[in-house]
Amino acid sequence: MPILIVxxxxxxxxxxxxxxxxxxxIVSAKAQKTMSIQEISDRxxxxxxxxxxxxxxxxxxxxxxxxxxxxxxxxxxYTDGKIDAKxxxxxxxxxxxxxxxxxxxxxxxxxxxxxxxxxxxHAKGTVYLTxxxxxxxxxxxxxxxxxxNLVSTLxxxxxxxxxxAELFASSLVADLHLIPAFVILQVSENITLSYSxxxxxxxxxxxxxxxxxxxxxxxxxxF
Numbered sequence: 001m002p003i004l005i006v007x008x009x010x011x012x013x014x015x016x017x018x019x020x021x022x023x024x025x026i027v028s029a030k031a032q033k034t035m036s037i038q039e040i041s042d043r044x045x046x047x048x049x050x051x052x053x054x055x056x057x058x059x060x061x062x063x064x065x066x067x068x069x070x071x072x073x074x075x076x077x078y079t080d081g082k083i084d085a086k087x088x089x090x091x092x093x094x095x096x097x098x099x100x101x102x103x104x105x106x107x108x109x110x111x112x113x114x115x116x117x118x119x120x121x122h123a124k125g126t127v128y129l130t131x132x133x134x135x136x137x138x139x140x141x142x143x144x145x146x147x148x149n150l151v152s153t154l155x156x157x158x159x160x161x162x163x164x165a166e167l168f169a170s171s172l173v174a175d176l177h178l179i180p181a182f183v184i185l186q187v188s189e190n191i192t193l194s195y196s197x198x199x200x201x202x203x204x205x206x207x208x209x210x211x212x213x214x215x216x217x218x219x220x221x222x223f
Contacts, residue, residue: 039117046115050127054108062097065090107132139185142198146178149201163215170208177201 035043049068056064069075075087087093111128118124153171156164181197184190 042117042123043115046123046125047113050110050113054110054129057108058106060106062094065094065097069093139182142178142182142185142194145198145201146175146182149174149178149205161215162218163211166211167208167215170204170211174201174204174208177204 052064053068056062056068069090071090073087073090073093075093076083076085085096087096109130109132111130113125113127115123115125149171153168153175156168156171159168161167177197177200181194181201184197185194
């Protein structure tokens with residue numbers, strides 16, 4: 001068997017070849033830890049579940065969570081190191097998500113993912129997720145509307161016109177709808193009831209506008 005004898009002219013060349021040999025050894029060791037087809041398939045399926053969670057959450061399709069999470073899911077939310085909410089099954093999770101939804105739109109962006117397989121049927125991992133929440137400003141608009149309407153009601157006090165009493169009453173009715181609507185939206189976040197009261201205020205103001213037109217028409221006839 002022929003023997004190859006290499007003479008190094010410089011110490012630098014010898015160190016370079018030793019470094020290359022060590023690198024080749026490390027690469028060879030890592031190559032022996034190649035993933036199986038099953039593991040690759042499992043990792044892709046886990047990534048698909050995470051991506052699907054983000055996509056369906058963006059569409060506000062909370063019911064799709066039944067296709068992603070186990071029925072006996074153990075889920076906890078933490079804020080500043082303290083747990084805010086904890087769920088023991090997917091149905092409670094879906095119900096809570098629907099009831100506590102305050103945003104107009106959400107956008108979920110998936111970042112790095114790391115998965116470690118415990119055995120053939122169990123794995124644990126970490127997913128980094130960035131969520132953008134877009135909120136409605138209904139409470140601000142409602143506050144402005146209630147404030148303007150209240151000022152309008154106060155300005156009607158003491159006015160003695162043809163239909164001043166009716167105008168004051170209709171404006172007061174609108175106040176009694178807008179103010180409770182704002183309070184309910186802040187306290188209980190019952191959007192349906194708040195919208196219903198706001199619609200009642202709109203109807204009262206439409207009636208008030210009709211009275212103004214009638215009063216204006218009567219004034220022109222007398223003039």
